[in-house]
Amino acid sequence: MSDSFRWHWGYPIDGRAIAADVRRSLIQFQPEIAARQSSVAIVRFDPPPNSSDSDRARFDAARVSMNQKIKAFEFLGCGIEQIEALPYDLAPPVFRDLIDRLNTNPQVRGIIVQYPVPRQVEPFVRQIAPEKDLDALSAASPFAVPATSEGIVRIVEPFAADAIIAVVGARGFVGQGVVQQLYDLGLSVLALDQRDAGFVPEDLLQVRNADIVISTTGQPELLDERHLVPAHRLVVDSGFTNLGDRIYGDIRASARAIAQNFTPVPGGIGPTEMAVLLERFVTKELAAQFNPWQLEATNPVVYLTRFQVQQQQQEWATTIYTSAVGLFNQKLSAEPNAFQTDENGVLVLPGQNYSLRLDRVQNTFTIGGAKDRGTLAIYSLSQQAVTMARGLTATDAEAWKQLQMESLNQLQQDEDRER
Numbered sequence: 001m002s003d004s005f006r007w008h009w010g011y012p013i014d015g016r017a018i019a020a021d022v023r024r025s026l027i028q029f030q031p032e033i034a035a036r037q038s039s040v041a042i043v044r045f046d047p048p049p050n051s052s053d054s055d056r057a058r059f060d061a062a063r064v065s066m067n068q069k070i071k072a073f074e075f076l077g078c079g080i081e082q083i084e085a086l087p088y089d090l091a092p093p094v095f096r097d098l099i100d101r102l103n104t105n106p107q108v109r110g111i112i113v114q115y116p117v118p119r120q121v122e123p124f125v126r127q128i129a130p131e132k133d134l135d136a137l138s139a140a141s142p143f144a145v146p147a148t149s150e151g152i153v154r155i156v157e158p159f160a161a162d163a164i165i166a167v168v169g170a171r172g173f174v175g176q177g178v179v180q181q182l183y184d185l186g187l188s189v190l191a192l193d194q195r196d197a198g199f200v201p202e203d204l205l206q207v208r209n210a211d212i213v214i215s216t217t218g219q220p221e222l223l224d225e226r227h228l229v230p231a232h233r234l235v236v237d238s239g240f241t242n243l244g245d246r247i248y249g250d251i252r253a254s255a256r257a258i259a260q261n262f263t264p265v266p267g268g269i270g271p272t273e274m275a276v277l278l279e280r281f282v283t284k285e286l287a288a289q290f291n292p293w294q295l296e297a298t299n300p301v302v303y304l305t306r307f308q309v310q311q312q313q314q315e316w317a318t319t320i321y322t323s324a325v326g327l328f329n330q331k332l333s334a335e336p337n338a339f340q341t342d343e344n345g346v347l348v349l350p351g352q353n354y355s356l357r358l359d360r361v362q363n364t365f366t367i368g369g370a371k372d373r374g375t376l377a378i379y380s381l382s383q384q385a386v387t388m389a390r391g392l393t394a395t396d397a398e399a400w401k402q403l404q405m406e407s408l409n410q411l412q413q414d415e416d417r418e419r
Contacts, residue, residue: 009230009394010257012264013155017298019271022278023075025290029282034077036109038285040134041081041102042066044114048088057241058218062114064240065270069112072274076281081108088118095121103129110134110281115173134280136177143280144184149177151272152214152236154294155263157185158301159212159234166190166210168250169217174238178214211306213259215239220248225255226372230313230393232259233303238269254371258393260303310389316397317367317377317389323404324367328356353399369396 044066047059063085070080081102086095102108111132113125130140135147143150152174156165165182169175170191182189190210192203194217207213207227214236215223220243228235228251239250249265256262263269275293282288295301304312328349331338340348349356354376357366365379369391376396378388 009260011261011300011302012256013234013261013268013295013299015151015263015268015271015275018293018295019072019275021298022275022293025293026076026278026282029286029288030075030077032286033282036285037079037107038109039079039081039107040069040073040110040112040281041083041108042069042112042114043083043098044085045088045090045117046085048118053243054220054241057220057243058116060242061218061240062116064242065273066114068270068274069277072278073110073281076278078109078281079107081105090118090121092120092124096124096127099124099127103127103132108132109285111137112277113137131284134277134284142284145177145181146174147276147280148174148216148238148269148273149181151269151276152178152216152238153181153185154276154292155236155269155272156182156212156214156234158295159261159303160185160187163211163233164188164190164209165212165214166192166207168192168204168207168213168215168223169194171195172216172218175214175216178216212236215250217250219250221252222250223255224252224372225258225369226374228255228258229391230258230260231304231306231309233261235259235262236269237263237265240265240270257395258391313377313389313392314386316392316394317379317386319397320367320377320392320400321365321379321386323400324354324356325365327403328358328365 044062045059047056051059073080099111102111109132111128112135113128117125125137126139128138130138130142133141133143136143136145165187167175167179167182167189170179171193175193179189179191190206192206193199204223204227207223208229211232212234213223213228213232216238218239218241220239220241222239235251235256237249237251237256239248241248247266251262256264279292331349338349340350342348344359345361347358347360351370353370355368355370357368359366363381364387365381366375367377368374369376373391375388376391377386379385380387
């Protein structure tokens with residue numbers, strides 16, 4: 001197995017590089033668009049009074065997204081139709097009149113409504129004039145899916161050969177568009193949504209069986225070390241939640257590097273949404289001909305199949321075994337009080353990142369991971385072989401190399417003191 005595969009885990013897909021490449025390709029159209037004095041209207045709502053912190057964070061994410069769109073369209077030479085954030089209890093007729101005014105204003109060439117929106121006004125979002133709809137909001141939009149959904153699918157497609165693709169939040173605004181496009185491409189989809197009848201949190205563990213995971217819920221850290229595995233070629237995180245002084249995605253940050261490739265938050269899907277919107281606007285306004293952005297232009301597409309991952313994990317497990325047993329025996333000799341014995345008589349050495357277990361009855365040695373990662377590898381001491389390896393990553397392999405070096409240094413220091 002080549003080194004390019006061997007260490008290709010936890011690779012971030014750079015959405016900012018995609019957006020920058022698109023801006024370079026579209027800069028030629030700036031003068032003509034500016035000369036038209038066209039504008040784009042972006043509408044958003046304030047959160048309702050007494051909202052929870054998580055609900056307020058969703059509306060704040062809409063504010064951040066709006067500001068990104070303003071910068072993107074201003075780059076093209078567009079004006080921005082200034083609309084103050086609307087109150088959540090806005091009367092439906094008032095919202096309808098706003099949409100009508102924007103529809104009939106000839107200078108407004110694009111209308112975008114930031115979700116979430118109040119339920120009472122949602123029917124009028126569908127009344128955006130189709131020729132001004134950039135985000136697949138209207139009933140007769142020229143675009144099949146929201147810009148975010150299209151950006152996600154463009155990232156996924158190069159990884160999708162013979163893949164099972166799990167979509168979490170499949171019934172949401174973005175999730176529905178993703179599922180629709182994946183089906184249109186003839187791809188295999190596992191659709192999951194917490195709003196489905198009978199849904200329980202354990203249902204999310206099904207994503208472990210997928211090759212690609214897409215999460216579109218906007219729920220902070222919904223997926224973590226329990227859900228991601230090294231066999232995931234790609235994990236797409238389209239969540240963006242600002243809580244306190246931290247930005248959260250749908251994927252727990254500490255779990256992202258378990259997958260081979262992932263989209264970071266921020267800097268992943270947000271910029272690709274902007275790239276899609278810019279291309280849509282130029283195409284609609286100027287009927288310009290250009291090649292839509294592709295992931296391969298700015299990011300390498302490298303991944304292992306599940307079989308290759310299993311091979312790699314066997315190799316890592318075999319290499320790690322020597323270091324793990326050495327550390328276990330060294331600790332047992334020097335710090336026996338650091339060990340615990342479970343109810344089955346298994347000797348356990350707990351640690352911050354890993355736990356080591358010696359079962360003298362079953363004659364097995366086990367490496368477990370912290371943060372709900374479960375069992376990573378099992379060795380048969382009688383067979384002197386790896387009998388199970390799963391969940392190990394390149395990060396684990398490097399960590400155990402470091403632990404082995406530290407252990408050898410400690411042994412050398414102990415020998416020097418004895419002399």
